[in-house]
């Protein structure tokens with residue numbers, strides 16, 4: 001059997017995720033360079049073992065059966081301004097960089113474009129996968145291109161933003177490209193101009209309360225961090241996967257129908273459709289603060305399911321998801337979809 005440096009076998013994956021459920025990986029390897037990415041992919045292809053790419057495990061749920069794959073934990077570092085003029089900077093970031101560390105460093109420089117995405121857990125390389133975003137910004141707004149290893153073609157490629165099929169919490173990496181690429185670097189274009197005025201209601205409120213009329217990037221980061229600390233549990237203290245369901249998107253006709261039955265239903269324009277609030281839906285179903293099958297809905301945010309003490313398991317989570325989806329379907333006729341990827 002061909003050797004792969006630092007290969008581990010039968011590694012419990014729950015500690016590698018923020019939800020802390022699930023069984024072991026058949027194989028696990030940590031990669032810190034492009035050469036290690038290629039070596040791991042070559043090994044997996046030779047052994048006929050599928051690869052699962054792991055960042056910080058903040059948006060996955062691992063099956064109780066474990067993962068019969070090579071789990072490749074991406075830890076490639078790098079933070080480099082590759083072009084810069086008076087108005088903008090182009091930044092290249094290693095896929096394994098902790099996303100919030102990247103945001104912090106860009107904000108320290110006064111660069112605008114990702115400041116509202118402060119405190120999103122996970123790696124820079126995972127951010128394009130679900131087009132991570134918050135408070136009116138998403139990575140699709142600043143991503144220029146990314147570098148990745150193509151496991152079909154066995155070579156490194158550069159993929160432009162337009163290739164990636166970005167949509168709300170979605171990209172081709174979750175669609176027809178799922179399982180094909182290992183993202184190794186992302187290139188972002190950030191502005192040196194004052195940041196765009198935030199429009200997101202809770203952030204606007206925080207700025208008003210703090211008498212900030214024209215916020216700097218640092219003030220936007222501070223506001224976002226204050227709001228997030230208030231409403232979201234810290235996954236390093238209370239296991240969770242953040243927002244557990246995607247906000248449903250409906251067309252105007254469906255929204256009008258819902259408004260007749262639920263006049264207070266919040267909605268936000270999203271392209272030519274409307275985004276509803278999955279958190280509000282769960283709240284209306286009475287889930288906020290409730291406990292089921294060992295999991296507890298966070299009192300500050302019904303959309304966050306926590307695993308207190310990390311003691312509940314994968315099967316319990318499946319039961320809870322089933323209960324939630326059925327309840328929301330019965331009350332609103334809406335099928336909620338989990339945001340984290342279920343990996344098995």
Ligand SMILES: Cc1cc2nc3c(=O)[nH]c(=O)nc-3n(C[C@H](O)[C@H](O)[C@H](O)COP(=O)(O)OP(=O)(O)OC[C@H]3O[C@@H](n4cnc5c(N)ncnc54)[C@H](O)[C@@H]3O)c2cc1C
Pocket residue numbers: 018052053054055056057058059060074095120121122123124125126127129130131132133134173181182183184232233234235240241242243341
């Ligand atoms: C408390 C909390 C709050 C959160 N808030 C937000 C939020 O506001 N907005 C938001 O968008 N998300 C949010 N999330 C979800 C999560 O933080 C993001 O989706 C994040 O980008 C996931 O990064 P990760 O490194 O943990 O990815 P993982 O969970 O490890 O992986 C997620 C997916 O990306 C793939 N992947 C990871 N790295 C790579 C790579 N290098 N190449 C190819 N594929 C890769 C994996 O295979 C998997 O499909 C939150 C999560 C938590 C726990």
